[in-house]
Amino acid sequence: MTAVKVENLEKDYGKVKALKGISFEVKEGEIFGLIGPNGAGKSTTLKILATLLVPTGGKAEVFGYDVVSKADEVRKLISYLPEEAGAYKNLTGYEYLEFMAKLYAKTGKSIEEMLKLGVKIAGLGERIHDKVATYSKGMTRKLLLARALMVMPKLAILDEPASGLDIINAYAIRQTIKRFAEEGVTFLISSHNMLEVEFLCDKVALINKGVIVEIGTPKELKEKYNAENLEEVFMKAVGVKL
Ligand SMILES: Nc1ncnc2c1ncn2[C@@H]1O[C@H](COP(=O)(O)OP(=O)(O)OP(=O)(O)O)[C@@H](O)[C@H]1O
Numbered sequence: 001m002t003a004v005k006v007e008n009l010e011k012d013y014g015k016v017k018a019l020k021g022i023s024f025e026v027k028e029g030e031i032f033g034l035i036g037p038n039g040a041g042k043s044t045t046l047k048i049l050a051t052l053l054v055p056t057g058g059k060a061e062v063f064g065y066d067v068v069s070k071a072d073e074v075r076k077l078i079s080y081l082p083e084e085a086g087a088y089k090n091l092t093g094y095e096y097l098e099f100m101a102k103l104y105a106k107t108g109k110s111i112e113e114m115l116k117l118g119v120k121i122a123g124l125g126e127r128i129h130d131k132v133a134t135y136s137k138g139m140t141r142k143l144l145l146a147r148a149l150m151v152m153p154k155l156a157i158l159d160e161p162a163s164g165l166d167i168i169n170a171y172a173i174r175q176t177i178k179r180f181a182e183e184g185v186t187f188l189i190s191s192h193n194m195l196e197v198e199f200l201c202d203k204v205a206l207i208n209k210g211v212i213v214e215i216g217t218p219k220e221l222k223e224k225y226n227a228e229n230l231e232e233v234f235m236k237a238v239g240v241k242l
Pocket of ligand 1: 017038
């Protein structure tokens with residue numbers, strides 16, 4: 001089944017044309033990476049799919065639901081991790097996950113289960129009982145990823161999930177994403193770290209200045225451009241002389 005279908009999507013912010021008619025599809029169970037440099041239009045695309053922004057033109061669907069006219073249905077199926085997200089600093093990590101589980105779970109039993117899963121994903125050990133205000137950036141990011149995944153969304157939309165993290169935390173986050181993909185969660189992630197994406201994603205779309213310049217598996221793209229890695233693919237695809 002198709003998890004995400006984007007057709008000729010456009011977004012203008014006043015005179016700035018952030019998206020100039022992009023199209024791509026994500027299959028159910030895939031880890032799909034939208035990758036490109038700063039300002040390429042990644043966050044804009046993810047916000048539209050998360051129903052937080054309305055496109056200027058074109059169309060986007062999540063599991064067959066239009067993100068504008070069926071936004072309520074879409075919201076039931078997704079989790080969204082924004083690029084610049086914070087958790088309530090005065091709560092402990094545990095209290096934060098509990099608060100979120102109560103918001104999302106329908107019955108007492110599923111609150112418990114969700115919370116247990118959330119604590120496991122966060123992997124913060126005893127520090128889960130410390131205030132979020134005392135967490136490092138990596139710890140907060142892991143807590144937020146736990147919040148996004150403990151609800152077992154059909155589609156997880158993650159904006160730069162491992163950006164700014166050290167290799168150990170970034171690795172832990174990648175492993176979590178892979179594990180949940182094996183359990184059937186579809187992932188749409190954005191990143192400007194092309195090497196990281198290469199290890200993680202089944203399929204990638206390279207986006208630059210609001211235009212998708214290539215789509216394929218990392219292997220296909222490397223072969224097509226006779227490149228050693230996705231960074232090199234990107235440079236060649238956008239015509240940067242190496
Ligand atoms: N609220 C806004 N108002 C005006 N322009 C915006 C707004 N949000 C984004 N833009 C512009 O739209 C373009 C795409 O921005 P977007 O945040 O989608 O890029 P990105 O690929 O996520 O970049 P980054 O990796 O830096 O987060 C940029 O030119 C940006 O300046």
